[in-house]
Amino acid sequence: MRKIPLVHLAHARSGDKGDTANVGVIAYDAAHYGVLCDQLTPEAVKAHFGGMVKGDVERFELPNLSALNFLLHGALGGGGTMSLMNDAQGKVFSTALLRMELEVPDDVAEAVAGRGRVPEGWRPE
Amino acid sequence: MSGQRVVRVASGQGFWGDDLEAPVRQVEGGPIDYLMLDYLAEVTMSIMQKQRARDPEAGYARDFVPLMERIFPRCVEAGIRVVTNAGGVNPAGCAEALVQAGRSAGVGGRARVALVTGDDLMDRLDDLLSRGHELANMETGESLATIRNRVQSANAYIGAAPIVEALRQGGDVVVTGRSTDTALTYGPLIHEFGWSPEDHHRIAAGVVAGHINECGAQCSGGNCLIDWWTIPDMAAVGFPIVEVSPDGTFVVTKHPGSGGRVTRASVAEQIVYEMGDPRTYITPDVVADFTSIRLDDLGEDRVRVHGITGAPRTDFLKVSIAYASGWKATGTLTYAWPDAAAKARAADRILRERLERLGLRFDEIRTELVGWDSTHGALAGEPPADLPEVQLRVGVRSDDRAAVERFTREIAPLVLTGPPSVTGFAGGRPRVQEIMAYWPALLRREEVESELRVEVRDV
Numbered sequence: 001m002r003k004i005p006l007v008h009l010a011h012a013r014s015g016d017k018g019d020t021a022n023v024g025v026i027a028y029d030a031a032h033y034g035v036l037c038d039q040l041t042p043e044a045v046k047a048h049f050g051g052m053v054k055g056d057v058e059r060f061e062l063p064n065l066s067a068l069n070f071l072l073h074g075a076l077g078g079g080g081t082m083s084l085m086n087d088a089q090g091k092v093f094s095t096a097l098l099r100m101e102l103e104v105p106d107d108v109a110e111a112v113a114g115r116g117r118v119p120e121g122w123r124p125e
Numbered sequence: 126m127s128g129q130r131v132v133r134v135a136s137g138q139g140f141w142g143d144d145l146e147a148p149v150r151q152v153e154g155g156p157i158d159y160l161m162l163d164y165l166a167e168v169t170m171s172i173m174q175k176q177r178a179r180d181p182e183a184g185y186a187r188d189f190v191p192l193m194e195r196i197f198p199r200c201v202e203a204g205i206r207v208v209t210n211a212g213g214v215n216p217a218g219c220a221e222a223l224v225q226a227g228r229s230a231g232v233g234g235r236a237r238v239a240l241v242t243g244d245d246l247m248d249r250l251d252d253l254l255s256r257g258h259e260l261a262n263m264e265t266g267e268s269l270a271t272i273r274n275r276v277q278s279a280n281a282y283i284g285a286a287p288i289v290e291a292l293r294q295g296g297d298v299v300v301t302g303r304s305t306d307t308a309l310t311y312g313p314l315i316h317e318f319g320w321s322p323e324d325h326h327r328i329a330a331g332v333v334a335g336h337i338n339e340c341g342a343q344c345s346g347g348n349c350l351i352d353w354w355t356i357p358d359m360a361a362v363g364f365p366i367v368e369v370s371p372d373g374t375f376v377v378t379k380h381p382g383s384g385g386r387v388t389r390a391s392v393a394e395q396i397v398y399e400m401g402d403p404r405t406y407i408t409p410d411v412v413a414d415f416t417s418i419r420l421d422d423l424g425e426d427r428v429r430v431h432g433i434t435g436a437p438r439t440d441f442l443k444v445s446i447a448y449a450s451g452w453k454a455t456g457t458l459t460y461a462w463p464d465a466a467a468k469a470r471a472a473d474r475i476l477r478e479r480l481e482r483l484g485l486r487f488d489e490i491r492t493e494l495v496g497w498d499s500t501h502g503a504l505a506g507e508p509p510a511d512l513p514e515v516q517l518r519v520g521v522r523s524d525d526r527a528a529v530e531r532f533t534r535e536i537a538p539l540v541l542t543g544p545p546s547v548t549g550f551a552g553g554r555p556r557v558q559e560i561m562a563y564w565p566a567l568l569r570r571e572e573v574e575s576e577l578r579v580e581v582r583d584v
Contacts (some may be wrong), residue, residue, distance in 0.1 A: 009351040011390065015399035018167075018264060018563055024397020026390065028351075045262030052502045062403050062416050064432075065393045069400050077491065080563045081168055084453060084491040086499035094350075096501045118354050 001099040008112040010031060012080065012094035019053075019079035020071050021090030027066040028115060032108070036068055039102045045070055048100045058075050070097070128144060132317045134310050138162040138209075139341025141169055141186045147341060147364045151484065152199045154380035156220055157366060158317075160200070161309040162189065162209035163339050170303060171211040171561035172224075174247075174278035182222075184215030189220045191554070193298065197230040206297050208288060208313055210304040214278055216242055220300045220582075227584035229297075235583040237300065239296025243577035244303045246444065246568075253572065260444060260566040269566065275448040281573040282443045284409025285328075290314030293580045303445060305408055306378040307335025310367065315444040316319040318371045322410070322438075329413035329435025330373030332406065337377055337395055337430070338365055344377065344395035346385030358384025361517030363426075374431040376423070382489035389422035409442055409570070411435040427450070442568040450562035451488070452529040455489045456536035457495070459549030468507035468544040475543050476519060479535055485528040491537055493518045524561065529557050 363383025
């Protein structure tokens with residue numbers, strides 16, 4: 001077993017509803033959805049974000065899309081125009097979650113290495 | 126698709142400020158039946174309300190009128206009907222400007238504008254409160270009475286019925302106020318296919334089509350994490366088009382030859398955007414179950430969407446209320462190597478001490494280092510001493526406007542009276558902004574529905 005960041009296993013998008021950020025996490029490969037379900041528990045996600053999320057973390061499953069949806073309550077400094085945050089609408093909370101480390105078998109870690117990241121040396125044409 | 130009638134609803138704007146050329150590409154790039162233009166977000170209505178307070182003719186998405194002047198002739202020739210919530214808090218003013226734009230564009234006598242009103246509750250609030258509608262905050266449970274005198278705008282999210290009626294009466298361009306974003310897509314579908322209010326599954330499918338359409342290119346390559354560096358020709362990104370069949374199944378695609386990419390994954394990413402409980406996606410016309418959505422990647426920028434189920438609508442409509450809630454300002458300065466982050470943090474300390482010595486009261490002071498921790502917070506860890514540069518970003522919030530005003534005068538002095546190697550202050554003093562807080566509430570639907578009006582007039 002090995003620890004790898006979630007960015008190699010899933011893509012994600014986030015948005016806001018008031019002071020709550022939502023993060024939808026989608027497995028690149030449906031075969032890895034189980035790993036996400038097992039390890040991305042509301043408690044583990046809450047612990048990952050630490051002080052960034054003041055309230056509860058709720059989790060919803062969308063097995064049809066190999067996706068999980070998280071509601072991070074109290075994450076946006078009051079939300080909307082109240083917030084003083086650079087990311088007041090939680091647009092990039094998704095990427096903060098993709099930093100989270102998950103434990104996977106060695107062969108999975110090798111198969112997904114580099115996934116979700118720009119290839120080394122890449123530059124816009 | 127041969128033999129089966131398909132209705133194509135194209136998305137042309139995902140918010141007020143979106144790509145101005147996108148609607149032009151949508152009407153010129155291939156066959157479509159409807160163009161939906163979504164201009165409204167949670168905070169937009171209060172911004173429009175402020176604009177209208179200064180100028181009674183303002184209060185709608187002004188970009189929409191010159192846009193229509195450009196595309197009106199093409200829409201009339203091709204029979205493309207436009208459905209939009211560009212009306213904001215002044216749909217009548219928007220419709221009037223649109224009629225004028227149509228005449229200057231040379232479509233006078235050849236097109237009709239439909240105006241939908243009745244979503245605006247601003248003048249009805251006291252009456253509603255006096256009749257026992259509490260309009261309590263959905264999140265906190267507080268009664269609206271606690272902030273009544275600070276309310277700036279109040280609008281009900283309205284559904285498809287007035288859009289369907291406007292289309293039935295022959296409106297070629299339908300202008301609404303706070304229509305639900307998704308209704309701009311599923312309204313035309315209900316009109317075309319004659320779905321009854323009890324067709325919950327089909328209307329729910331229309332809602333999903335609307336959710337995919339409502340953020341423009343966000344489902345067709347924009348803001349897309351999946352191998353984003355390989356997505357072609359983003360400069361001319363194709364906005365989405367849903368090709369819907371009478372049974373509610375549909376294909377998400379874009380015009381041939383346009384940029385961007387539509388795949389199962391790009392559509393899935395948009396589906397989870399701004400989602401709450403996926404089993405109960407509540408709209409004015411149906412409650413859609415997003416866990417029922419099935420996606421099939423057909424290749425060549427085509428994704429088939431099917432299997433969607435829905436449940437009956439609720440007895441309530443959501444109301445979006447904005448109220449004045451104090452003032453804020455944000456100032457920035459840039460610090461350079463060596464020890465950029467240490468300098469920025471030292472400057473922040475000095476600034477905070479000065480604010481305190483001045484006796485200024487703030488509800489919150491927030492400090493972020495842009496280039497290090499402003500997006501990932503503590504997850505970013507400690508900044509390295511060799512960071513080439515970092516931007517100090519300090520924001521304050523207070524009910525006391527004078528305190529916020531004074532804060533904006535305390536940033537520039539740091540250049541000569543704080544840590545060294547600082548620049549990036551050329552933009553001048555930060556601007557003081559009034560905070561419009563958001564108050565979501567519920568209201569019994571009949572209170573709104575009885576007041577909805579549709580008015581159709583010739584250009």
